[in-house]
Amino acid sequence: MISTLITFLISNAQAYEHYATWESTPQVITCGKNATKKEEVDKSLNYWRERGYKFSEVLEKTSCPEPKPGLIIVMTQDFPNRQGLTRTTCYTYKGDPKEYVDYAVVKVNNSQVLYPGENIESLAHEVGHALGIGHVNDRTDIMYPSAIK
Numbered sequence: 001m002i003s004t005l006i007t008f009l010i011s012n013a014q015a016y017e018h019y020a021t022w023e024s025t026p027q028v029i030t031c032g033k034n035a036t037k038k039e040e041v042d043k044s045l046n047y048w049r050e051r052g053y054k055f056s057e058v059l060e061k062t063s064c065p066e067p068k069p070g071l072i073i074v075m076t077q078d079f080p081n082r083q084g085l086t087r088t089t090c091y092t093y094k095g096d097p098k099e100y101v102d103y104a105v106v107k108v109n110n111s112q113v114l115y116p117g118e119n120i121e122s123l124a125h126e127v128g129h130a131l132g133i134g135h136v137n138d139r140t141d142i143m144y145p146s147a148i149k
Helices: 004-013 039-050 118-130
Strands: 026-033 060-062 069-078 083-092 098-109
Touching: 004 098, 039 118, 069 118, 083 118, 098 118
Parallel strands: 026 060, 026 069, 069 098
Antiparallel strands: 083 098
């Protein structure tokens, strides 16, 4: 079911506009109490890998590191009425209008599941923000603002 859904989303995906990009391949770390399993993070990253994005191997850590350049940190947090939240820190070079992602902290709510596979989709959506992608208006796209069954 999950792989079928992600395959559907990939086949219906669009080219994305970025508000910022990564200069190098980000390292993804899943960490903390009740951390999202490495396998689930990999499934979420597969959507983006299929679109040509690259990530270093996902690492699992019991405690979360301090945010630093080159990291996407995935942790869990309970949110009322929300499936996830991403904070991206960006930088620019003098004279260069482009913005680059320094690091991102992705928080996902694994305590509630709206439908089977939804948490993996929500994580894929939040990783999209970590890649510098905003929301889109296409209801069938992973970057639509809310989860739809």
